[in-house]
Amino acid sequence: MLDSAMKTQLKAYLERVVRPVEITAAVDGGPKSKEMSELLADIAELSDKITVREHQEPGARVPSFSLSSPGHDISLTFAGLPMGHEFTSLVLALLQVGGYPPKVEEAVIEQVKALDGDFVFETYFSQSCQNCPDVVQALNLMAVLNPRVKHVAVDGALFQAEVDARQVMSVPTVYLNGEVFGQGRMGIEEIVAKLDTGAAARDAKRMGEMNRFDVLVVGGGPAGATAAIYAARKGIRTGVAAERFGGQVLDTMAIENFISVPYTEGPKLAAALEQHVREYEVEILNLQRAVKLVPGKDVVEVEFANGASLRSRTVILATGARWRQMNVPGEDAYRNKGVAYCPHCDGPLFKGKRVAVIGGGNSGVEAAIDLAGIVSHVTLIEFDSQLRADDVLQRKLKSLANVTILTSARTTEVLGDGQKVSGLTYENRNTGDIHTVELEGIFVQIGLLPNTEWLKGVVDLSPRGEIVVDAHGQTSVPGVFAAGDCTTVPYKQIVIALGEGAKASLSAFDHLIRTSAPAEDKEAAVRAA
Known part of the structure; x- marks a missing residue:
């Protein structure tokens, strides 16, 4: 099932497993069951900590297999073959069930462990979906961390009758306790925020207590990530607030024109962008949607959907764009239903x-x-x-x-x-x-629409809704800059967004050194004391 190169690579990963992993397979005599048995046999051969047995529980999907570890209450199942984009999900599941620590913020891990309730998740994926692994991997990890979370990842193409019965017409589609929980890409932070009803209020409180930034970047795509890195390298207080880190790159399949990298995929590039930003002293605020920009003489304020506000001496708008809709009757009613x-x-x-x-x-x-x-x-x-x-x-x-x-x-x-x-x-x-x-x-497939509705009447926008910028990335509002697909800069390309993000950040720094720093307000001074 696995070629020699893949076996060599997988064997190196599985050396990180520190506790036994038990794989229980539900198979029959069909061709897909045979493929699954071959895959699992290949995996078991690569590590003495992994064992495979066949046992079919009543009502189990066939073919499927579950992962667990003796002494640990873990309910994590793959229904179908997790190949294609989902092979990474399988590798991560093996490592995490085997005790390898996840690369997730400790605060998020504790939040997952503290979830109160019984959560049975089912995720429908396709092997060609680049959005699905984030959801599958997030829910798998939650099942490893919290025994009250159970997860089954279902290959929709293999279980077509089930997909038709549930009228699943978009992947990933997630069910929670038998009801639709969500569709589309979701990371672990977003999933937990939907389950933990107090998360938004805690985020708002934490944001309200933050001191003023020197540079606040709104948006976490290529332009926003680059702007944050260039600002942080200047040693100034930098923050990034984004609805989802990675932006539209997360929805991009193959990238073959990123200079010096012959081929990559959007989610992989987005993860690399976030990892690079986290190497610097940057305050990252994910799942935060900006709703209002309030210019000021010395300080610009950005208000967010959770009710919080952030203050900064300069702001870089890098909110990107989204798929344009047809805006015809029936489109909204049948989104993800065809x-x-x-x-x-x-x-x-x-x-x-x-x-x-x-x-x-x-x-x-x-x-x-x-x-x-x-x-x-x-x-x-x-x-x-x-x-x-x-x-x-x-x-x-x-x-x-x-x-x-x-x-x-x-x-x-x-x-x-x-x-x-x-x-x-x-x-x-x-x-x-x-x-x-x-x-x-x-x-x-009719193009892009800039995410700038919240800026109408505050900064100058083009007839297409793009933020009007000059050669330095400066908007019509002093101290407010913009970069990437949300601007009037032509050619919406990742490589161009990267350069524009760097330019906007350098321009913001130039603005800072040419203007005197305002005195902290009384509230900020009290917080700093």
Whole structure:
């Protein structure tokens, strides 16, 4: 099952296991069970601390296997083969069940251990989903840390009947005690915050007690991470407040144009960015959504959704962008019920079904090509009179027999039966005629929208909602700078965001040394005393 190179690498990892790991497999005579048995046998051969036995509990998913350790109450199960992106989840589970300490903040570990209640989680994943491992790994770790947390990671493509019965149309989808808990990428901090109802209030209190920053970065993507590092290297008080560290990079599949790195993947790069920032004295505040910017003569204030405020002599806005929506009737109602935005993640759930891709740029055409190898038919819908993707992509798309291309077409409505998507309507822009396409899935690929709504009326924005910046990253508000995909800088690329983040940070430092430091207010002085 595992090639020699992978075995060598895995054997080195498994040397870190410090206590016995027992693997219990539920298998039958099917081909997937055979693959699982081969995989588990390969793993057991690589460590004398790992044993495998076959035992099928009534009602257990087949094939599946659970991990535990003698003397430790751990309920952690993989239903299906955790290969592809999930192989890392398997390796981490083996290490953590085997006593290897996790790379998680101690405060988070204690928060997990203190959770009061019985939590039975089920996560549906696909092996091609780059968003799924974060969720699977977080819940696996919680199951290792807290005996009242149980987790089963389910390969949705293998258990298709179960996926159809529960109408799972987006991965990762997480169930808690039989009810939908969440969909999409979630880290351990976000999951725990949803379970620990007092977490937001504690965060707000802690943030309210913080002294003024010299540089406060709002956003944790490539631009924000770079800005934080450049500021911290100057020896000034630096903070980063982000909804999710890594930003949109977390949703990026393959990255092949990051200079000096021939190939990487978004989640891996995002983790490296955060690790690099944590090597400096930077106050990182995750899961924090900014809602208001309050400029001042000497100090800028940023208010957050949890009610807290942070003060800083300078602010760097690096809030990035998100997938643009169609904004047509039915889109919101059927999001994650057939309307999707990540073909790599959710494509396997639509095997053998009919889908549409909205958008004829590179992203849309690439999505249609990928999906054509999985689904029965793809209808690509482009608003313009012609596709905008590169010629090589267009030629590939047009060579596929199960693809229909519609140009000069405007999607007007998403149709459904109340539970899931059943089709869409579009207008022929040349004739005005309305047509209906019957299908089960719609993948939206129509570009990006800057995360700047909360800044309207405070800083100058372009007609597209981008923050207007000059050559130094300065906004219309003194002491407030901006960088990355949320700005008017052309070409939304990771490498450009990195450079813009560095430039904005250097500009903020230049602003600091050219302006006198304001005296601390009375409250801050009392806190510092």
